[in-house]
Amino acid sequence: MNSQQALVSRLMAACGGSYTPEIRRKFFISGPQWAAAYEGHALFHAPTRPAISFEEVIRHYGDLGIGHWCTHDTDVIPTEAIGKPQQAEIVGRIQAALKKNDVKCSMVTTETFHHAVWAASPAAESPEVRKYAQFRVENTVDIGHELGASFAVYWPGSLGYYVQGAIEETQTLRWYAEALNAACERDLKVAAQRGRPTLKHCLEAKPFEPQAEILLPTSDAMLAFIASGLLTHPEMVGLNPEYLHELMWGGAPRAALARALVAGKLFHFDINDGYRLKHDVDIGVGLVNPLDWLNVLVLLRSHGYNGPFNLDYKPPRTTSQFGVFEVSFPTAIDRFITLWEMAGEVLTDPIIKEATDALKAGGGYTGDPHDADAIVAANRELLTLHELIAHRLVQILLGLHRGRTFSIA
Numbered sequence: 473m474n475s476q477q478a479l480v481s482r483l484m485a486a487c488g489g490s491y492t493p494e495i496r497r498k499f500f501i502s503g504p505q506w507a508a509a510y511e512g513h514a515l516f517h518a519p520t521r522p523a524i525s526f527e528e529v530i531r532h533y534g535d536l537g538i539g540h541w542c543t544h545d546t547d548v549i550p551t552e553a554i555g556k557p558q559q560a561e562i563v564g565r566i567q568a569a570l571k572k573n574d575v576k577c578s579m580v581t582t583e584t585f586h587h588a589v590w591a592a593s594p595a596a597e598s599p600e601v602r603k604y605a606q607f608r609v610e611n612t613v614d615i616g617h618e619l620g621a622s623f624a625v626y627w628p629g630s631l632g633y634y635v636q637g638a639i640e641e642t643q644t645l646r647w648y649a650e651a652l653n654a655a656c657e658r659d660l661k662v663a664a665q666r667g668r669p670t671l672k673h674c675l676e677a678k679p680f681e682p683q684a685e686i687l688l689p690t691s692d693a694m695l696a697f698i699a700s701g702l703l704t705h706p707e708m709v710g711l712n713p714e715y716l717h718e719l720m721w722g723g724a725p726r727a728a729l730a731r732a733l734v735a736g737k738l739f740h741f742d743i744n745d746g747y748r749l750k751h752d753v754d755i756g757v758g759l760v761n762p763l764d765w766l767n768v769l770v771l772l773r774s775h776g777y778n779g780p781f782n783l784d785y786k787p788p789r790t791t792s793q794f795g796v797f798e799v800s801f802p803t804a805i806d807r808f809i810t811l812w813e814m815a816g817e818v819l820t821d822p823i824i825k826e827a828t829d830a831l832k833a834g835g836g837y838t839g840d841p842h843d844a845d846a847i848v849a850a851n852r853e854l855l856t857l858h859e860l861i862a863h864r865l866v867q868i869l870l871g872l873h874r875g876r877t878f879s880i881a
């Protein structure tokens with residue numbers, strides 16, 4: 473085992489291209505407890521890695537230069553201890569671990585998908601389930617303030633169904649809104665008591681999994697939900713889009729982010745990668761779609777997005793516990809930073825700038841403004857720049873613009 477680990481470490485060092493923990497800390501990157509603690513299990517998969525404590529995860533994050541940590545309530549507190557004295561003891565241990573490793577808690581989220589109590593969703597018909605859901609989100613708000621978080625995320629998880637008929641969708645959405653309203657009310661109260669700003673409450677959509685049909689499947693559905701009139705504090709609620717969740721329904725993540733941006737609702741962003749129209753494979757950022765990722769970061773940089781980039785991915789089952797912190801996390805962060813830097817290069821690239829300006833200036837046609845054919849003719853050559861800009865982006869991505877030695881003479 474030691475020689476295998478030494479081999480992995482030697483090859484990692486040979487890869488080069490890594491940033492120091494100090495540089496990594498300059499970015500608002502957060503590491504989820506559940507990502508590092510993912511044991512490799514799934515419906516058809518037994519775990520491949522052992523359990524790991526939050527103390528260990530936070531220590532590794534601090535060492536790697538991941539400056540922020542986030543968690544589901546039940547990632548760290550057993551369901552039966554939620555709201556009990558044991559919760560305070562655990563939260564105290566979390567605070568100590570964060571302090572020791574100079575890591576901040578950025579976000580807390582309520583698990584409303586795993587436990588049997590959520591079988592019929594957090595907005596189930598049974599009033600006691602809904603009351604319990606309200607208790608859970610309120611309790612997460614309390615934990616968030618206690619840990620100094622600024623964001624609360626809600627991935628509803630099981631808000632949907634496998635079989636149709638029993639669920640009346642409008643009623644379920646109203647009930648789900650009641651839980652969010654309770655969380656916001658609680659937040660207003662606790663924030664005032666503590667003299668802290670309220671949390672940013674962020675809805676996260678996923679089009680399928682774990683239900684077959686989902687009531688709020690996309691970020692756009694959630695924007696409509698926020699604006700539906702069902703929320704008592706819509707101004708406190710925005711989005712946490714996840715890159716792969718938009719690909720899963722076949723959408724363009726960049727366009728989904730743009731729609732959140734124009735609505736002023738892009739609060740938080742789960743970063744990862746994967747494939748279109750497949751399940752939630754949660755691959756490390758940039759391993760599948762680096763060009764698309766470059767474009768996403770160009771958009772976010774040009775709009776001054778300053779929220780968290782949350783590494784919501786799952787180290788592959790083939791990666792060992794040692795490998796999670798030796799390879800998986802450092803490479804994910806470093807690909808992100810490199811793509812971020814490249815996005816900066818794109819934004820200042822003279823060729824892209826000149827081409828973009830020329831496109832925006834248009835063909836300079838001054839004839840009959842209602843003559844469609846004449847307008848087409850006036851812009852015909854300019855529109856070739858669309859392809860030229862795409863080519864330039866790939867050049868920047870692959871480093872071709874810096875010159876490259878090819879074996880073909």
Ligand code: XLS
Pocket residue numbers: 544581625626627676678714742752784
């Ligand atoms: C699951 C989600 C989950 C949320 C937080 O698919 O991505 O991890 O980000 O509950």
Ligand code: MG
Pocket residue numbers: 627676714742784
């Ligand atoms: Mg997510």
Ligand code: MG
Pocket residue numbers: 714716717744752753754784
């Ligand atoms: Mg995912």
